[in-house]
Amino acid sequence: MRFPLRSSVSRGYTTPVEAGSTGAKLDRTPAEKGRSPPRRFYAGPSLERARTIDDLRAMAHRRLPAFAVEYLEGGAEEEATLARNLAAFASYRFLPRALVDVSSRDQSISLFDRAMPLPFAIAPTGLNGLFRNKADVLLARAAAEAGIPFIQSTMSNDRMEDVAAVPNLRHWWQLYVFGERSIRDTLVARAERAHCEALVLTIDAQFYGDREWEQRRFAHPGRLSLGSILEAALHPLWAATTLSGGMPSFANALDFLPKDRRGFFESAFWIRANMDHALDWDEAARLRDLWPRMFLIKGLLNPDDVQRAVSIGADGVILSNHGGRQLDWTVAALDVLQEARRRVGARLTLIVDGGVRRGTDVLKALALGADAALVGRATLYGLAAAGQNGVTRAIDIFREEIDRDLGLLGARSVKDLGPDFLTR
Template sequence: MPVITEIADLKRLHERRSPRMFYDYCESGSWTEQTFRENTNDFAQLRFRQKVAVDMSNRSVAGRMLGREVAMPVALAPVGLMGMQRADGEIKAARAAKAFGVPYTLSTMSISSIEDVAEHAGPGFWFQLYVMTDEAFVDAIIERAKRAGCSALVLTLDLQALGQRHKDLKNDMTAPPRLTLKNLLNIATKPRWALEMLGTPRRSFGNIVGHAEGVTGMNNLMHWTAEQFDLTLDWEKVRRIKDKWGGPFVLKGILDAGDALAAAELGADAIIVSNHGGRQLDGALSSIRILPSVVRALEGHPNRPEIWLDSGIRSGQDILKAIALGADATMIGRAYVYGLGAMGEAGVTKALEILRKELDLSMAFCGHRRLEQVTRDILLVPQDFEGRWDRPLDPAR
């Protein structure tokens, strides 16, 4: 077993151990993948100011998300098809998150069902909802999430239509994979993955098959999914879903200060500055570039929600940079998926351990012992980092 010291080590193992179509599903963006690349590249433009001769003892990177204490201000983001990266992947990720002390968010498009994951998840078990045109399905899945003990609903706003991801189309990506000669040859090189998959009954979308009207298997599932994303989703529908849920409510996919203000007026408990990992609107700015304008727009707002940053985080230093620019917390997707695909539950734990160590040491080198002390002063930010755009990024100012 190679020595694992960084997220990139887990990424390399993930690529070796997961079928090509599912690794590509994780490691890809839409269209030219410009936004996908800039999500990570833009973090590298931010530099730290080192401080010396400061007391580094008794440090803590603990934080709070939605009023709950967390081991660090990081939640596992909703990612579809995790049960295809590793058998029972959502269950393994939820167990790792529970043991570590951070929240886990289950995707609507998970392989394991809400009910299956609930048996293994901790108190920070959240459910992510895609709004479908089948209102009966939406109502039912919200009620299922309530019964399963999910403590927050995360509503994704930036997937009313599916962004074109070339790799998924070329791989003819399905769950479970079609048994074509190309797929069989590739799976033959992943014996550990294949054996684990043979040992689980969870190989399709557990939240949908048998729950959506008329969806009984792969053929009608793909047809149903292709037609179901709600093109008419608007703020009034968002409000109705919030009222229907009746608990902590999070809006994911905010990339505009005006939308952040609308979310605050709606009464969202948290918003997630996210471009869906670069998988939707290619050419959109990276989440870390957008973050400062959202923070400024909500400054002093009487209903200011928590502001979280998602998309592009690959290290604990990225987490620290996001907090320094005003994020209250962060979400990670690919960083833990690499661990899951590489080593299952132990890999998710390893990813979290790596991130925490990097976050802790970087905070100390910047002169702080608590994350609540961290401000923009620890960063050296390029003068044009937020860009010079024809249309202001911050219409509230």
């Protein structure tokens, strides 16, 4: 079976990418004439041979069944937002500085008055139990070792308290608002008791995006099609490392679900159907008042809304279109970053996510005014490919690329970056 590895419109190339049993063909580049020289992403078992995030992606595609690949990769409707996230980064070019002493380079930043060695964190992603058993604990361990925050989703398949127990973790909790008010308040109280550093309120998922291709893998909501089940049976390594304890559950939401809706897919569809459509600025302000530590709002794209977040006392905003999985045809976070920064100045921490696949993507976001970037699918590729070691490899790839690209850009530190390093 073949899966797309990169949209043909994502980076300006014109030919599709295909994954086979031994690797994946690259988008056509100017270095190729016909099929020469042959170029394929690495999709074998050795992490040492994974040179890029796209290598980890090819490895993940080879290991996962089709329905899990579709959930990992898919976007809403025509997937125009999904493509825009990548194209937004591709629309900028660097203006490197020459004859700068870059014998030492520094990619460390300070985020909420705490130093961190890398300018990115791991984004909240749900249903990670589809890719590995104890997936969120593995992501958290890799993040803790790297000294970067991990944002755990309400739709995590590991208990909040189990993730909080990871030593030296900067643990942020992402809140989905569903069901009665008592549910969100209980989750906020648990996050406080677990000593989570920050609460991240996601506001762009009160309706579930129409991910058409994902739905084709199901016979009806909550039940995979027979074809999907049979195809999954052809992936014994995935089953052994993911389903050894049975199908995952939504450990942090389980107590709030009807007893007959606690299966993996059934509970996911129940939560989607019970999102609070009345979520508004008043409720966001109430949650801000309820939470004693850092409070961020995730999912804003309109600069007017970013400005309003200041007025309710938010400490930060994550500019995001939910990885292209909610409203189609929206702008990318990068498209509104400069205007958002102009509106709020230094009063608000601004973080961007969506489409971050390269160290150069992180550098572009920082140059345009972001305090940090989030990586989501990139670390999930590593997780699906090789568990915690795969996540660590993804983080290391970003670290290596950022370090090398700072030198090539003529910048000693990420703190030196600004819009003068970029042109359209």
